[in-house]
Amino acid sequence: MKKGFLLFCLCLLLLHAGIASASLNVVQTSCNILMGEDECRIVCCAQVHNDSDQLAGLEHGFFRLINGEEVIAEEGISRIWPYFLDPGGDGYVFETVTFYPDEDGHLEAPAITGVTFELNDMTVPLTVENNRLKADMHIEKTETGGYIMACTLKNEEMETAWNPQVSFGLYTEGGLLLFADGKSLDNIGLSGGNQIEIQFIVNPQIVAQWGKYGVEPAEVRVAGTYRQETD
Numbered sequence: 001m002k003k004g005f006l007l008f009c010l011c012l013l014l015l016h017a018g019i020a021s022a023s024l025n026v027v028q029t030s031c032n033i034l035m036g037e038d039e040c041r042i043v044c045c046a047q048v049h050n051d052s053d054q055l056a057g058l059e060h061g062f063f064r065l066i067n068g069e070e071v072i073a074e075e076g077i078s079r080i081w082p083y084f085l086d087p088g089g090d091g092y093v094f095e096t097v098t099f100y101p102d103e104d105g106h107l108e109a110p111a112i113t114g115v116t117f118e119l120n121d122m123t124v125p126l127t128v129e130n131n132r133l134k135a136d137m138h139i140e141k142t143e144t145g146g147y148i149m150a151c152t153l154k155n156e157e158m159e160t161a162w163n164p165q166v167s168f169g170l171y172t173e174g175g176l177l178l179f180a181d182g183k184s185l186d187n188i189g190l191s192g193g194n195q196i197e198i199q200f201i202v203n204p205q206i207v208a209q210w211g212k213y214g215v216e217p218a219e220v221r222v223a224g225t226y227r228q229e230t231d
Contacts, residue, residue, distance in 0.1 A: 172219075
């Protein structure tokens with residue numbers, strides 16, 4: 001891997017950028033690169049904070065990769081994890097952009113000087129707030145150098161938790177966001193007192209990049225939620 005490519009990764013990882021609404025403000029961003037033989041995927045995420053004293057939901061948004069003054073990729077954002085952020089609470093958005101070889105079959109990581117997330121919030125009534133599940137996550141390094149992360153969601157209430165969701169962020173000891181992800185278990189009901197385990201995998205290539213510039217995950221922030229079936 002070339003030195004310039006490593007510097008590119010480091011610059012993306014340390015980049016703190018974003019455009020946000022008055023309620024949903026981007027705290028920090030992180031991008032990871034997955035280089036394959038026939039595609040290059042840029043996996044970006046952002047930690048988002050609700051600065052208001054009300055529940056905040058995402059109406060719509062955009063994610064952009066920028067090179068100088070040129071937008072080289074733009075994707076729409078349809079949701080935030082969890083669905084609604086508590087007053088003063090944090091959540092995540094994450095998107096992937098894929099680049100393919102040019103007409104000559106040449107593939108390389110694109111030159112990127114900026115990452116922005118534009119998030120437009122919506123008014124959320126208190127009746128649709130998140131219901132919480134107990135969430136615990138265990139992280140193990142795999143033999144191939146990646147991470148397997150097992151998250152246990154437990155419903156400590158009497159009612160059934162329909163369509164449970166889990167989201168998490170991986171941070172360095174100094175609080176730098178490295179990675180974020182989430183899953184929604186559609187059409188699944190977790191009855192009161194029961195639990196379910198969900199696994200996430202962090203690609204070894206991503207972990208190797210972290211090691212190249214001397215950072216590693218030291219903290220995981222995980223949240224399990226569900227919404228009322230009648231919402």
